[in-house]
Amino acid sequence: MKNKVLVVDDEQSIVTLLQYNLEKAGFDCLIAMDGEEGRRIAETEAPDIIVLDLMLPKLDGIEVCKQLRQQKIMTPILMLTAKDDEFDKILGLELGADDYMIKPFSPREVIARVKAILRRTQVTAENIDESSKDEEQIEIGKLKIFPEKYEAYYMNDLLEFTLKEFELLVYLAQNKNRVLTRDQLLSAVWNYDFAGDTRIVDVHISHLREKIEEDTKKPAYIKTIRGLGYKLEEPKGE
Numbered sequence: 260m261k262n263k264v265l266v267v268d269d270e271q272s273i274v275t276l277l278q279y280n281l282e283k284a285g286f287d288c289l290i291a292m293d294g295e296e297g298r299r300i301a302e303t304e305a306p307d308i309i310v311l312d313l314m315l316p317k318l319d320g321i322e323v324c325k326q327l328r329q330q331k332i333m334t335p336i337l338m339l340t341a342k343d344d345e346f347d348k349i350l351g352l353e354l355g356a357d358d359y360m361i362k363p364f365s366p367r368e369v370i371a372r373v374k375a376i377l378r379r380t381q382v383t384a385e386n387i388d389e390s391s392k393d394e395e396q397i398e399i400g401k402l403k404i405f406p407e408k409y410e411a412y413y414m415n416d417l418l419e420f421t422l423k424e425f426e427l428l429v430y431l432a433q434n435k436n437r438v439l440t441r442d443q444l445l446s447a448v449w450n451y452d453f454a455g456d457t458r459i460v461d462v463h464i465s466h467l468r469e470k471i472e473e474d475t476k477k478p479a480y481i482k483t484i485r486g487l488g489y490k491l492e493e494p495k496g497e
Contacts, residue, residue: 262377265289265306267297267323268339269315273362277310280366281373294318301327306334308373313340313351321351328355333409333422335376337369352459355421358449397432400480400494402471404432418470423448427463428471431481431491440488464489 264286266277271292278288289304291297294315301309301323313320324336338351338359351359357376360369397404404411406429411418420428427448431439439447441457449459468475479494 261285261287262307263287263289263304264373265291265297265300265304265309267291267294267309267315267320268312269293270312273312276366277369280370284370286373292316294320294323298323298326301332301334302330308335308337308377310337310339310369310373311356313338321354324351324354324356328421337372337376339364352423352449355423357422397429399432399435399491402432402480404429413471420470421466424463424466427460428467431489434491436490436492438484438487438490444488460489 262285264281266274266281266288268274268277269292274290274292278290281288289300289306291300295317297309297311297315298318300306311320311323315323318326320338320340324338327334327336333355336356336358338356339362340351340359341362357379358372360372395405395407397406401414402411403413403415409422409425411420411425411428427444430444430447441460444460445457464481465475468478468481471480472478480491482490482492484490
């Protein structure tokens with residue numbers, strides 16, 4: 260069965276180029292020319308992955324991404340942007356995009372990135388299925404994580420995460436008491452070399468701390484290991 264790719268872009272030349280090359284590579288292709296149409300198709304057609312332009316009429320790519328994630332639609336998203344703007348990249352990734360590419364790009368590179376994201380998504384799902392057979396939850400202090408449900412609780416209160424925040428939390432928990440460098444976290448969670456954009460990790464760590472730490476200035480769970488990276492550990496006294 261062919262994987263289904265939704266391409267959302269308002270530039271006809273890019274849509275035509277991507278559709279031709281994706282179909283030639285064996286994908287089924289859905290097309291939307293504005294953000295509202297893209298969101299609607301993502302909600303109703305259940306594509307396997309979305310190639311989403313940042314600058315769109317009606318709803319921009321950031322808002323489309325945000326609304327889909329708020330509805331718990333976790334379809335992988337490859338964000339396209341004509342801006343080499345760190346804020347746009349980080350904001351998109353914070354809201355749940357899985358990867359980004361800067362225009363101009365080659366169709367071959369887009370297809371390679373789409374395949375990589377789909378492979379990673381499949382492996383993650385398989386790993387979650389395997390782990391759920393042996394361990395339905397990870398418990399650290401007052402924190403309970405259910406990887407197979409994409410849920411986490413702090414003091415029995417359900418926490419709200421973006422997909423990448425949750426994946427980062429799970430990876431830290433699965434490597435409890437182990438120091439992980441920013442580069443290791445980028446590779447493991449985003450599976451992509453962001454060429455030194457380690458601020459992406461710092462931003463996500465900051466967001467996690469806001470949700471699981473009683474005092475973000477003196478974190479009990481996620482510790483900064485100066486000069487190295489981060490470590491998730493059992494809080495003392497719990």
